[in-house]
Amino acid sequence: MHLLVVEDDADIAGFLCKALREASHVVDHATDGRDGLFLATGEAYDAIVLDRLLPKMDGLSMLAALRATGSRVPVLILSALGHVDERIRGLRAGGDDYLVKPYAISELLARLEAITRRGLMPVVENRLRVADLELDRMAHVVKRGGEVIALKPQEYRVLEFLMRHAGHVVTRTMLLENVWDYHFDPQTNVIDVHLSRLRAKVDKAPWVPLIYTLRGAGYCLREPQASA
Amino acid sequence: MKLTTSARLALVNSGLVAASFAGLLLLVTWLADRFMVNHVQESVQAELNIMLAELRGDGQRGAVALIEQRMQAITPNHDRVYRFESSSGQLLAGNLDRWPQTTAGPGGPFKIPSRKYPGETEVISQWTRLSDGGRLLVGFDDIELAQVRSDIRDAALWGLGATLLLSLGVGFSLIRAALKPVEAIRAAALRFMEGERDTRIPVQPSGDEFDRLSETLNSMLDRIDSLIASVKGATDTVAHDLRSPLTRLRVRLEAALRDPPTSQELQPWIEKNLAEVDQVLATFQALLRISSVESSLLRQEFAPCDVGQLVRDAVDYIEPLAEEKGQRLEVTSADVPMVLGHKHLLFQLLINLLDNAVKYAPSESMVCIRFSMTSVGWQLEVADSGAGIPTEHRSRVFERLYRLDASRQTPGLGLGLSLVKAIADMHRASIVILDNKPGTRVVVTIPKRFNEFDRGELSSAWIQ
Numbered sequence: 001m002h003l004l005v006v007e008d009d010a011d012i013a014g015f016l017c018k019a020l021r022e023a024s025h026v027v028d029h030a031t032d033g034r035d036g037l038f039l040a041t042g043e044a045y046d047a048i049v050l051d052r053l054l055p056k057m058d059g060l061s062m063l064a065a066l067r068a069t070g071s072r073v074p075v076l077i078l079s080a081l082g083h084v085d086e087r088i089r090g091l092r093a094g095g096d097d098y099l100v101k102p103y104a105i106s107e108l109l110a111r112l113e114a115i116t117r118r119g120l121m122p123v124v125e126n127r128l129r130v131a132d133l134e135l136d137r138m139a140h141v142v143k144r145g146g147e148v149i150a151l152k153p154q155e156y157r158v159l160e161f162l163m164r165h166a167g168h169v170v171t172r173t174m175l176l177e178n179v180w181d182y183h184f185d186p187q188t189n190v191i192d193v194h195l196s197r198l199r200a201k202v203d204k205a206p207w208v209p210l211i212y213t214l215r216g217a218g219y220c221l222r223e224p225q226a227s228a
Numbered sequence: 229m230k231l232t233t234s235a236r237l238a239l240v241n242s243g244l245v246a247a248s249f250a251g252l253l254l255l256v257t258w259l260a261d262r263f264m265v266n267h268v269q270e271s272v273q274a275e276l277n278i279m280l281a282e283l284r285g286d287g288q289r290g291a292v293a294l295i296e297q298r299m300q301a302i303t304p305n306h307d308r309v310y311r312f313e314s315s316s317g318q319l320l321a322g323n324l325d326r327w328p329q330t331t332a333g334p335g336g337p338f339k340i341p342s343r344k345y346p347g348e349t350e351v352i353s354q355w356t357r358l359s360d361g362g363r364l365l366v367g368f369d370d371i372e373l374a375q376v377r378s379d380i381r382d383a384a385l386w387g388l389g390a391t392l393l394l395s396l397g398v399g400f401s402l403i404r405a406a407l408k409p410v411e412a413i414r415a416a417a418l419r420f421m422e423g424e425r426d427t428r429i430p431v432q433p434s435g436d437e438f439d440r441l442s443e444t445l446n447s448m449l450d451r452i453d454s455l456i457a458s459v460k461g462a463t464d465t466v467a468h469d470l471r472s473p474l475t476r477l478r479v480r481l482e483a484a485l486r487d488p489p490t491s492q493e494l495q496p497w498i499e500k501n502l503a504e505v506d507q508v509l510a511t512f513q514a515l516l517r518i519s520s521v522e523s524s525l526l527r528q529e530f531a532p533c534d535v536g537q538l539v540r541d542a543v544d545y546i547e548p549l550a551e552e553k554g555q556r557l558e559v560t561s562a563d564v565p566m567v568l569g570h571k572h573l574l575f576q577l578l579i580n581l582l583d584n585a586v587k588y589a590p591s592e593s594m595v596c597i598r599f600s601m602t603s604v605g606w607q608l609e610v611a612d613s614g615a616g617i618p619t620e621h622r623s624r625v626f627e628r629l630y631r632l633d634a635s636r637q638t639p640g641l642g643l644g645l646s647l648v649k650a651i652a653d654m655h656r657a658s659i660v661i662l663d664n665k666p667g668t669r670v671v672v673t674i675p676k677r678f679n680e681f682d683r684g685e686l687s688s689a690w691i692q
Contacts, residue, residue: 083520085529102509154544180545182575185514185647190583193548216499 001046001116002026006036006062007078008054016049019105033057040066045073047116049108052079052090060093067094074115078103106217110169117168128163131223133202133210135163144207154179155198162211162221171218195219234407238400245395246388253384260380264373268352269337275366276354279312283358288320291364295321307344307369309351315361324365328353334363342369349374409438413445425453458627465629469642470511473504514643515628521573521650532566533574535606539599542578546586554592557582564601567674569655577651580644581610581670588614589667605657605675613667622661648672 003025007013010031017027028043030036033054040048040062048066052059063075077095079086090098096115099108128135134143142149142159151159157179162170172191177183195211203209208224231239275298283291295310299322302308310322319325332338334356342349353367412430419427428449429442480501489497520526539561550557567574585595589612598609617625624630626649631642652659655674662669 152544180541182541183572184576184579185517186579190545190549193552197548197551 001112002028002044003112004028004030004036004039004043004045004048006030006033006040006048006054006059007051008032009051016105016108019109020049023109031055033059033062037062037065040071040073041069047074047076047112049076049078049112050095052077052081060090063094076108076112076115078108104171104216106169106214107171107173110171110174110218113168114165114170114174117165128160128166130163130166130210130221131208133163135160142202144202149201151198151201154194155201158194158198159202159221162219165221167220167222169214169217169220174218233410234400234404237403238396241399241403242392242395246392249384249388249391253380253388257377257380260376261373264370264376265352268368268370268373269354272337272352272354272366272368275368276356276364279364279366280356283364292321299323306371307342307349307351309340309353309365309367311355311363311365313363320362322365324367327363327365340367344369345371345374409442413438413442417445420449425456462628465627466511466515469629470508473508477501477504511629511643514647518628518643518647518650521647521654526570526573527654529570530568531571533569533571535567535569535574535608536561536564536599538571538575538578539597539608542575542582543597545579546582549583550586550595553586553589555586555589556594557586558594558596560596560598560600562600564599564606567606567655569674570651573651573654577648577672578608580648581608581672584644585610585612585614585668585670588612590614602673605673608672608674609669611664611667611669613664616663616666616668617661619663625661626659 003020005013005016005020005027007016007029008031013029013031017029020027028039028045030039034056036048036050036054037057050059050063054062057065059077059079063077066073066075074096075094077090077098078101079090079098080101087098087100097111099111126137128137132145136142137160140156142151142156158175161175161178172186175191176186195213199209199211203211210221210224212220212222214220279291279294282294286293291312295312298308299310309324311319311324311327312321313319313327317327328340330338330340332355335354337352337354339350340353341347342351349369349371351367351369353365355363355365357363409429416427416429428446431439431442431446433439480497484497539559543557543559547557582595582597589595593613596609596611598607598611600607625645628646629642630646649659652672657672657674659670659672662671
């Protein structure tokens with residue numbers, strides 16, 4: 001993907017650009033809001049990573065100006081301001097997602113992927129399928145190899161989210177924000193417990209596991225690899 | 229020039245006294261004047277009547293003799309005028325050579341200038357026409373009136389002077405004595421600001437306004453004092469709790485500089501340190517969250533919440549944790565009215581309480597969650613059968629970063645209950661920890677008194 005990083009801190013920007021290039025993206029970098037806006041309006045980017053506090057023109061103003069030109073490019077806002085209403089303000093200004101500093105790079109990559117795909121596949125499918133796992137969104141029924149699996153509502157929502165993002169990394173915070181309708185601090189690793197319960201139902205032997213744990217990143221539901 | 233309050237009050241007071249005194253004097257003078265003038269007029273009328281009676285009885289001669297006699301009796305201080313004239317205007321008797329210039333008709337009193345004290349006194353006169361066409365005029369001066377006036381003026385001046393002096397002097401000292409507590413309050417406030425935090429305003433048992441004010445101010449000082457102490461305590465703990473992991477990190481980094489980890493050791497070494505940093509960041513995040521809740525600004529986001537639904541969601545969320553430990557969650561949730569509150573924060577409160585209960589309750593035990601409506605308000609109860617919290621620690625578990633020694637081995641920051649307390653305070657809810665025999669029972673009560681959205685108005689207590 002062709003990405004634009006707008007970040008004024010040289011260390012963070014260097015690290016971020018390097019990590020994104022390692023993830024095989026093409027990255028441009030701007031150090032202030034005005035340059036960022038100039039680049040963003042001149043090039044066709046797949047996504048923009050935008051810091052909120054920038055010299056010359058702050059992130060939200062830059063975003064508003066960009067949206068005013070009619071651009072629909074997905075934007076991920078980075079900010080040290082983590083409160084719920086700051087997040088809402090960021091999303092209202094036209095951001096597609098909001099990540100609070102400090103963040104794990106794996107979290108940022110997963111979210112970038114999620115927002116770029118959001119742009120590509122707006123159509124909601126009624127039937128999700130990964131390998132022999134099937135989820136019918138109309139009937140709320142989950143089947144594996146034709147066998148119906150009974151899931152609790154919460155487990156169903158987690159599985160649905162994973163299947164909608166099949167093949168991509170889903171972080172714990174992404175799950176928290178999307179499956180549970182509350183903004184809260186999860187205290188302990190309850191998410192992991194939820195996932196292991198889900199696994200016990202969906203991935204139980206002799207089925208081939210479909211839900212993978214990615215250390216330090218999150219989870220991924222995907223077709224089993226040929227080698228696996 | 230700036231005057232002190234006591235001087236200003238004393239001045240205003242004596243000004244008022246002087247003004248009312250002067251008003252009283254004016255009234256007295258006016259009344260005395262009227263009385264004296266009436267008195268003189270009546271005397272003149274009487275004299276005229278006597279003359280007429282004499283004229284009727286003894287004729288012109290008798291009247292002339294009487295006037296002569298009267299004129300001799302005039303004392304040197306007094307001025308009295310008589311004029312008895314014939315119809316042709318010839319003076320028959322009297323000491324007034326010419327008829328005075330007056331438009332006054334017979335019977336009505338009029339004034340003519342005094343000849344003895346010109347300008348100072350006047351002669352109040354009256355005349356009458358006789359049956360033969362002659363005229364008779366009698367006039368008495370008002371020297372008594374002038375006398376009384378000057379007496380009143382002298383007395384008034386002395387009296388006013390004395391009153392002013394008294395009201396200024398006594399008033400000033402009285403007011404100063406009355407305002408003395410203000411000075412005491414000022415002095416105490418100054419001492420408090422200079423750091424003597426145990427300073428309090430002295431309170432007399434008289435119970436007057438100043439004592440009540442002093443008592444209120446003293447309790448305000450108590451509150452400030454305890455807030456300073458708690459902030460200081462919290463800052464100390466925070467500093468301590470954040471310093472320890474940072475110190476560990478520093479030591480490890482320094483050691484790694486001297487003796488770098490081998491390539492096999494590197495991965496776990498970095499992961500361990502990252503976890504440490506994440507812990508510090510999480511502590512920061514939690515502390516910031518608590519203070520943002522404590523600031524009560526989020527009350528603006530209050531909306532009607534279905535707490536019964538929140539309880540069910542929270543239980544669903546925590547349930548896998550309990551299942552892992554073989555615990556059972558028993559939920560009793562009555563159908564109750566909506567609560568005006570912050571949905572996300574109330575959910576957080578529930579999560580924290582349930583998480584604690586599941587964490588500290590033994591395996592295969594039961595955790596009870598009860599949500600109901602009582603006469604005072606909504607009541608939420610979370611009870612476990614764990615180790616419980618010793619009585620002496622119950623008030624302290626809400627402090628930031630406070631952890632029981634027994635719980636130091638379990639993961640956690642010691643901020644969960646602080647956040648619970650902050651959220652409860654924000655909803656004006658009380659929170660108490662009771663003994664569940666065995667275990668802990670936490671009861672949160674959201675009072676109806678402050679939660680009156682259903683009346684279509686927010687109680688003014690909400691608007692700060």
